Amino acid sequence: MKIIVCVKQVPDAKDVRLDPETNTLAREGVQSIMNPYDQHAVEEAVRLKEKLGGEVTVLSMGPPQAVDVLKQAISCGADHAVLVSDRAFAGADTWATSYTLAKAVNKIGAFDLILCGKQAIDGDTAQVGPGLAIQLKIPFVTCVQKIRDASESELVMERMMDDGYDVVAVDYPMLLTVVKDLNEPRVPSLKGKMRAKKAEIQVLSAEDVGADSAKIGLAGSPTQVVDVFPPPPRGERAILSGSIDEQVEQLVEKLAAYL
Amino acid sequence: MLIVDKELCVGCGICEDSCAFGAIEVVDGIAVVSEACTLCGACVDNCEVEALRLEGVEKNVQVDLDNWNGIWVYCEYRSGSLSSVSLELLGIGRKLADARGVKLAAVLIGADTGDTADNLIAHGADIVYRADDPGLAYFTDETYGAVLTDLIKQHQPEVVLAGATAIGRSLIPGVANTLGAGLTADCTQLDIRADDGALLQTRPAFGGNIMATIVCPSSRPQMSTVRPNVMKELEYDAGRTGEIVDVALEPAQLDSKVRVLESVQAENDDVNIQESDILVGGGRGLDSEKGFELIRQLASSLNGSVSASRAVVDAGWIGYPHQVGQTGKTVAPKLYIACGISGAIQHVAGMQSSETIVAINRDENAPIFDVADFGIVGDLFEILPKLISKIEGYQKS
Numbered sequence: 163m164k165i166i167v168c169v170k171q172v173p174d175a176k177d178v179r180l181d182p183e184t185n186t187l188a189r190e191g192v193q194s195i196m197n198p199y200d201q202h203a204v205e206e207a208v209r210l211k212e213k214l215g216g217e218v219t220v221l222s223m224g225p226p227q228a229v230d231v232l233k234q235a236i237s238c239g240a241d242h243a244v245l246v247s248d249r250a251f252a253g254a255d256t257w258a259t260s261y262t263l264a265k266a267v268n269k270i271g272a273f274d275l276i277l278c279g280k281q282a283i284d285g286d287t288a289q290v291g292p293g294l295a296i297q298l299k300i301p302f303v304t305c306v307q308k309i310r311d312a313s314e315s316e317l318v319m320e321r322m323m324d325d326g327y328d329v330v331a332v333d334y335p336m337l338l339t340v341v342k343d344l345n346e347p348r349v350p351s352l353k354g355k356m357r358a359k360k361a362e363i364q365v366l367s368a369e370d371v372g373a374d375s376a377k378i379g380l381a382g383s384p385t386q387v388v389d390v391f392p393p394p395p396r397g398e399r400a401i402l403s404g405s406i407d408e409q410v411e412q413l414v415e416k417l418a419a420y421l
Numbered sequence: 422m423l424i425v426d427k428e429l430c431v432g433c434g435i436c437e438d439s440c441a442f443g444a445i446e447v448v449d450g451i452a453v454v455s456e457a458c459t460l461c462g463a464c465v466d467n468c469e470v471e472a473l474r475l476e477g478v479e480k481n482v483q484v485d486l487d488n489w490n491g492i493w494v495y496c497e498y499r500s501g502s503l504s505s506v507s508l509e510l511l512g513i514g515r516k517l518a519d520a521r522g523v524k525l526a527a528v529l530i531g532a533d534t535g536d537t538a539d540n541l542i543a544h545g546a547d548i549v550y551r552a553d554d555p556g557l558a559y560f561t562d563e564t565y566g567a568v569l570t571d572l573i574k575q576h577q578p579e580v581v582l583a584g585a586t587a588i589g590r591s592l593i594p595g596v597a598n599t600l601g602a603g604l605t606a607d608c609t610q611l612d613i614r615a616d617d618g619a620l621l622q623t624r625p626a627f628g629g630n631i632m633a634t635i636v637c638p639s640s641r642p643q644m645s646t647v648r649p650n651v652m653k654e655l656e657y658d659a660g661r662t663g664e665i666v667d668v669a670l671e672p673a674q675l676d677s678k679v680r681v682l683e684s685v686q687a688e689n690d691d692v693n694i695q696e697s698d699i700l701v702g703g704g705r706g707l708d709s710e711k712g713f714e715l716i717r718q719l720a721s722s723l724n725g726s727v728s729a730s731r732a733v734v735d736a737g738w739i740g741y742p743h744q745v746g747q748t749g750k751t752v753a754p755k756l757y758i759a760c761g762i763s764g765a766i767q768h769v770a771g772m773q774s775s776e777t778i779v780a781i782n783r784d785e786n787a788p789i790f791d792v793a794d795f796g797i798v799g800d801l802f803e804i805l806p807k808l809i810s811k812i813e814g815y816q817k818s
């Protein structure tokens with residue numbers, strides 16, 4: 163079984179905040195982390211490998227420092243890591259990202275399964291997984307919350323829906339995007355950390371993966387960010403007064419219309 | 422690429438502050454651009470000495486942008502019912518279509534859709550493309566995607582909108598990628614620019630800490646998924662007229678490698694919190710799973726449903742379908758009572774359009790009070806039992 167997991171390095175979103183005084187982003191000490199959903203994708207890949215045998219390759223597109231998240235994945239049980247990195251990727255939207263990742267996957271070679279996180283917490287788009295599957299012309303299932311049965315030929319799984327879940331079966335090759343309910347990611351073992359330290363990470367440029375320069379970076383992106391601004395300000399504070407009993411009394415009166 | 426003219430740059434740092442992506446830093450008195458740059462151009466506009474410029478970012482404009490016309494809404498139909506976001510999208514779609522002087526079309530895909538198409542017309546659609554077939558009873562990305570993609574190729578709409586639901590956020594990315602179209606996820610505001618018909622798509626980014634406006638300058642259709650409960654549906658008007666087009670399906674369109682074995686509805690019928698008029702939300706202030714008992718009691722006394730912050734969903738006190746916020750659901754009930762919820766921006770993003778907001782929190786500085794219409798500062802374990810008995814007493818009288 164050959165499994166590829168796409169992992170992205172993202173700023174820890176809870177650290178990204180607007181400075182209320184200056185209305186600019188306060189970024190001091192913002193940590194870069196592995197996208198949380200991708201940790202679950204790595205974990206599931208390693209579990210499937212342990213069950214069915216095979217190899218796990220982790221793949222990321224990003225700046226040179228993204229090797230950190232690839233090493234983290236190796237410390238958690240992945241076997242190989244590939245980073246596609248090139249200044250020419252700057253400004254890539256989800257279309258250009260999925261095109262680039264598809265080129266990299268083709269370069270890596272044959273695979274049975276590709277796992278992605280449901281979404282990356284910096285953009286929250288959830289578009290790269292399906293986009294990558296389309297580029298590779300393979301079926302995909304999004305928001306997988308449980309793998310019920312994994313065999314050499316197919317996966318049976320639950321995909322989360324708004325009103326419950328669907329149970330679906332798919333033959334390899336396929337691409338899945340995963341949610342957090344799927345599993346509990348392991349903490350890296352000491353041995354894993356040693357392996358990660360020594361691991362060779364293959365770094366590929368746009369040219370190495372044979373990407374068409376018109377289809378990568380901003381030039382290859384149909385969408386473009388034209389403005390960023392702080393969210394609208396909040397309203398006035400409105401706190402009731404009096405003893406707790408009086409406040410409850412007032413509240414029930416105010417809510418009469420809803421009772 | 423973003424170019425810094427080293428001669429002109431005075432190292433003032435305005436660009437550093439105006440960059441939402443943390444991609445510029447002043448080093449030794451000169452702005453230095455990192456890989457994080459998305460080429461959005463915010464810094465270029467803000468640079469007072471014109472030391473910054475974008476180069477080599479002109480795109481190959483699709484020559485026939487003008488051949489694409491009309492506003493489309495994908496209307497989600499599942500298990501015998503239409504999602505309410507479909508009607509909300511017809512509301513905003515109608516506005517966009519009127520602003521452009523074009524038609525508004527709805528795409529309805531499913532099985533046994535009955536009189537749904539008429540309902541879509543009564544809610545604002547001029548045309549309904551209806552693909553109704555037993556082979557479309559269950560949603561799969563491949564079948565629904567094939568039908569929608571082929572319709573778009575054939576009719577060339579300038580805009581395609583869909584709900585940012587589990588289905589919309591799976592189906593639409595695949596369709597957009599096949600078409601090479603730009604897609605913006607989770608929009609909360611849509612406008613159309615009069616001169617060139619560009620759809621201005623605004624959405625929260627970085628967990629709601631900033632808002633971003635996105636356009637698709639050189640490709641069509643312009644596609645967006647839109648959060649439920651942010652757009653307003655039009656009044657049902659049986660007098661509206663429109664055309665229903667039954668789509669002829671090819672066998673290949675009904676073929677899917679994903680086999681749906683079963684579709685399971687959550688047994689809790691209060692799970693679909695987006696449909697509730699009254700929500701009682703619980704947060705970490707409840708102390709434990711047991712705290713939710715009080716929330717359930719209050720909800721049931723009001724005939725409402727239970728929602729939650731992400732902190733308690735992560736803690737496993739209640740299931741994900743109840744989560745409100747940036748990474749949960751957007752809700753807009755008539756009444757939202759937040760109990761022991763601090764009011765982090767990511768939570769507020771999902772409930773701020775509620776008609777009336779009540780907050781109960783023992784910390785008078787909790788940001789939830791900034792969005793509340795009525796706030797009580799105090800211990801929820803003292804307040805909630807009193808509130809429940811008052812409400813029950815009120816209802817009896």
Ligand SMILES: Cc1cc2nc3c(=O)[nH]c(=O)nc-3n(C[C@H](O)[C@H](O)[C@H](O)COP(=O)(O)OP(=O)(O)OC[C@H]3O[C@@H](n4cnc5c(N)ncnc54)[C@H](O)[C@@H]3O)c2cc1C
Nearest residue numbers: 628704705706730731732746747748749761763768783801
């Ligand atoms: C990318 C990203 C996405 C996110 N998405 C979401 C999302 O979709 N939804 C969401 O909710 N959050 C989301 N969050 C998390 C969010 O930032 C907050 O961490 C979370 O909402 C906090 O939940 P809380 O208010 O229950 O807990 P806390 O922040 O811990 O607040 C608990 C509150 O309870 C009060 N309290 C304690 N005891 C009592 C008592 N006895 N009586 C009365 N009051 C009491 C406290 O004063 C406090 O204000 C997201 C975060 C990130 C970074």
Ligand SMILES: Nc1ncnc2c1ncn2[C@@H]1O[C@H](COP(=O)(O)O)[C@@H](O)[C@H]1O
Nearest residue numbers: 168222223278279281282287288289290
């Ligand atoms: N630059 C990237 N490198 C590797 N994987 C990525 C990248 N961007 C997105 N992904 C994958 O696609 C998923 C969805 O990301 P997004 O569509 O950006 O929300 C992530 O969880 C990753 O698995």
